[in-house]
Amino acid sequence: MPDFPAFAFDTVAHIVAEPGAAGRLGEHIALRFPDARRALLVTDPGFLKTGLVDAPVASLRAAGLTVALYSHVMADPPEAVVLEAVDTARAFGPDIVIGLGGGSSMDVAKLIAVLAGGGQAISAIYGIGNVKGTRLPLVQIPTTAGTGSEVTNIAIVTTGATTKMGVVAPQLYADLALLDAELTLGLPSQVSAVTGIDAMVHAIEAYTSKHKKNPLSDILAREALRLLSANLITVCENGRNLAARQAMLLGAMLAGQAFANAPVAAVHALAYPIGGMFHVPHGLSNSLVLPHVLRFNAVEAAGLYAELAEIVVPAASGSVEARAEALAVAMQQIATVTGIERTLRQIGIHESDLDQLADDAMLQTRLLGNNPRTVTRDDARAIYAAAL
Ligand SMILES: NC(=O)c1ccc[n+]([C@@H]2O[C@H](COP(=O)([O-])OP(=O)(O)OC[C@H]3O[C@@H](n4cnc5c(N)ncnc54)[C@H](O)[C@@H]3O)[C@@H](O)[C@H]2O)c1
Numbered sequence: 001m002p003d004f005p006a007f008a009f010d011t012v013a014h015i016v017a018e019p020g021a022a023g024r025l026g027e028h029i030a031l032r033f034p035d036a037r038r039a040l041l042v043t044d045p046g047f048l049k050t051g052l053v054d055a056p057v058a059s060l061r062a063a064g065l066t067v068a069l070y071s072h073v074m075a076d077p078p079e080a081v082v083l084e085a086v087d088t089a090r091a092f093g094p095d096i097v098i099g100l101g102g103g104s105s106m107d108v109a110k111l112i113a114v115l116a117g118g119g120q121a122i123s124a125i126y127g128i129g130n131v132k133g134t135r136l137p138l139v140q141i142p143t144t145a146g147t148g149s150e151v152t153n154i155a156i157v158t159t160g161a162t163t164k165m166g167v168v169a170p171q172l173y174a175d176l177a178l179l180d181a182e183l184t185l186g187l188p189s190q191v192s193a194v195t196g197i198d199a200m201v202h203a204i205e206a207y208t209s210k211h212k213k214n215p216l217s218d219i220l221a222r223e224a225l226r227l228l229s230a231n232l233i234t235v236c237e238n239g240r241n242l243a244a245r246q247a248m249l250l251g252a253m254l255a256g257q258a259f260a261n262a263p264v265a266a267v268h269a270l271a272y273p274i275g276g277m278f279h280v281p282h283g284l285s286n287s288l289v290l291p292h293v294l295r296f297n298a299v300e301a302a303g304l305y306a307e308l309a310e311i312v313v314p315a316a317s318g319s320v321e322a323r324a325e326a327l328a329v330a331m332q333q334i335a336t337v338t339g340i341e342r343t344l345r346q347i348g349i350h351e352s353d354l355d356q357l358a359d360d361a362m363l364q365t366r367l368l369g370n371n372p373r374t375v376t377r378d379d380a381r382a383i384y385a386a387a388l
């Protein structure tokens with residue numbers, strides 16, 4: 001008999017995965033939220049420019065809803081942007097909030113849904129379980145296959161110049177997630193690569209999460225890695241492959257479900273200071289430290305990494321340690337093949353920056369506590385040095 005731990009598992013109640021679903025957003029909302037009259041759609045200027053916002057907005061109007069657009073979301077949303085978005089929402093008075101974009105837009109949508117109708121200040125909700133009361137109805141439509149934010153209970157905010165803080169609360173699970181790969185067909189190759197790697201990291205870190213690893217997250221993480229590793233290069237080489245794009249969205253969502261319940265760890269903890277200080281995309285900062293954290297963790301987690309290597313690199317053979325190393329190499333190869341940066345130096349980081357990065361990484365205690373191996377400040381610095 002396998003020795004399963006006791007565990008709890010939460011996710012979004014309604015998920016629709018169907019190319020073209022965003023063009024029928026109005027129908028989906030009329031079906032699930034028949035009382036909704038005023039919809040606030042949250043997106044960023046880059047996605048707005050694609051024109052792909054038009055069909056969902058038209059379908060909302062056709063369904064009789066009044067629509068307002070907040071389209072000033074910035075990548076790695078600064079707190080000031082979140083507050084401006086909440087003010088816009090209060091002035092409009094939505095009875096439903098729709099996030100349409102990457103993790104940045106979906107995270108802002110979550111925070112609007114929580115803060116616009118309630119009396120809490122944003123500073124009061126950082127951390128775990130600090131959101132009080134209910135929120136506005138919330139629909140999430142990802143346009144990157146990356147963060148899985150459409151099914152997570154997390155929103156990440158850039159506070160101050162370089163630091164990131166998380167809001168983690170059950171109210172952040174959306175009511176409905178729509179996965180429509182037609183929205184991702186034009187996603188540039190480099191964005192496809194780094195967001196896809198972010199999703200793979202979510203699966204890998206969920207599978208080795210120290211305290212909340214559970215059988216359901218494990219199944220989701222494994223299937224996520226299967227879908228993501230089989231389709232990531234394909235979508236980078238041929239962005240308009242709809243089947244591969246839909247598979248990526250599904251994989252990113254499954255990884256999101258996995259890590260919402262078995263949280264991520266040192267890869268993300270070491271990635272956040274890089275993103276904060278050097279303003280590179282979230283997925284790229286993960287990718288830069290990933291192989292080095294995997295090698296550091298292998299002392300404790302080689303067995304689990306070897307299990308994942310069977311999915312990502314089925315040809316890997318040899319000892320548990322050799323297969324764990326094959327996983328690290330395979331992830332480095334994805335970075336090589338997709339042409340994204342592979343060293344910290346390539347994004348302008350110098351030896352003299354490593355102390356600051358290590359100091360900042362140690363502040364990510366929420367994440368480091370999930371890591372399979374304890375990370376000291378010296379360890380963090382050594383991992384950055386290996387990634388240089
Ligand atoms: N809530 C969570 O569970 C969670 C998990 C991981 C990361 N995050 C956060 O999510 C954010 C990163 O999200 P992301 O990686 O999805 O990127 P993003 O939302 O910041 O978007 C990145 C860029 O891609 C563009 N873009 C998005 N979709 C596009 C499309 N279909 N076609 C063309 N361009 C498109 C955007 O305009 C933007 O310029 C970070 O703030 C990160 O901290 C949240």
Ligand SMILES: [Fe+2]
Nearest residue numbers: 147198202282
């Ligand atoms: Fe991530």
